[in-house]
Amino acid sequence: MLLNMKDLLKTAYENQFAVGSYNVANSEFVRVVIEAAEEKNAPAIIQIHPNEIELLGDEFTAYVREICQRTSIPVAIHLDHGASVQDVMRAIRNGFTSVMIDASHASFEDNIAITKEVVQLAHAVNVSVEAELGTIGSNDNSSEGGADEILYTDPQDAKIFVEETGVDTLAVAIGTSHGQYKHAGKPELKLDLLQEIHQQVNIPLVLHGGSDNKDEEISQTYLHGVSKINLSTDMKNAFFQEMRSFLTENQGAYEPDVIMPSARNAAKEVVKKKMDLFNSTNHAHLYFK
Secondary structure, three states, X not given: OEOOHHHHHHHHHHHOOOEEEEEOOOHHHHHHHHHHHHHHOOOEEEEEOHHHHHHHOOOHHHHHHHHHHHOXXXXXXXXXXXXXXXXXXXXXXXXXOEEEEOOOOOOHHHHHHHHHHHHHHHHOOOOEEEEEEOOOEEOOOOOOOXXXXXXXXXXXXXXXXXXXXXXXEEEEOOOOEEOOOOOOOOOOOOHHHHHHHHHHOOOOEEEOOOOOOOHHHHHHHHHHOEEEEEEOHHHHHHHHHHHHHHHHHOOOOOOHXXXXXXXXXXXXXXXXXXXXXXXXXXXXHHHHO
C-alpha cells in the first residue's frame, strides 16, 4: 500500500514509534525492505538518494512503485537529501510520494525560502516534504553527504522554520552522522535537545544517521517526536560483508540466484532487528482502522 510520508508518519507520531527509512541501491535492497516489513508487519519507507538515482536511472522508480503497490504493508517512496528544486521535481515526475529538500547548508533565511518553494510545488500534487535544520555529520566512505562539523538544531529556530515553511517533517541535528563510525566509541545523542525541539515543534521529527548508534538512545528518540529514522550503512554492510564471504568461499560462483540470497538474508536480519528497535514491528494494522 503506497502512501505519502505525511500520512505514514502521522500514525507513527501519534503512537510513539518510528518508521525505518531505508536507502536502496538496487532491486535486492528493495526486496530486503519489503520482505522484512511483511515479515514484521511493520510500515516502512524506501528512500533513494540522488547518487543512487544516478546509479539506477529514473526507470527504477517504476519498479519500486509496482512492488510497493502490491504489498499490503504501508510504504512510502522518499527522495533522500534532494539538493535542489530540480532534484525534487525529478523525483516527483518519477513517482516518489515524498521528497526531502536539504538546504541546511544555506543561511536560515534561504533555507526557509527554498523549503517553502518546494512545499508549495509538492503539496500541489499530494507529495509530502521533509527539510533539514542544522547539519548532520559525515563519516568516511559515506556518499550521502553531511558536514565536517555538526551544527545542532536550535529549538526556537525549528519552531519558526516549521511555521514559515509548512513542511511536513523536519530532520534535526542532535549528534548523528552519516556512514560508519571508525573511531572508538559511539556518538552521544543530545536527547535533552531533542526534547526541547519536540516541545516547540508539533510535527514528526527525523533522525538521520540511524546506523551504528547506541540502541538505548535510539529507543528514546521516538518517545520525543522522532517518527522516521534513516538507515543505510548497517544494512549495506551486512549485505556486502556476507557477499564477500560467500564469494571467497565459493570462488566459482557466478549466477546471481546463487550469490544473492545469503547477502539479502543478512541485510534483512539487520532491517528486522531495526524494526524491533524502532518499535514499528506489528504496527501495520494501525493504518487500517
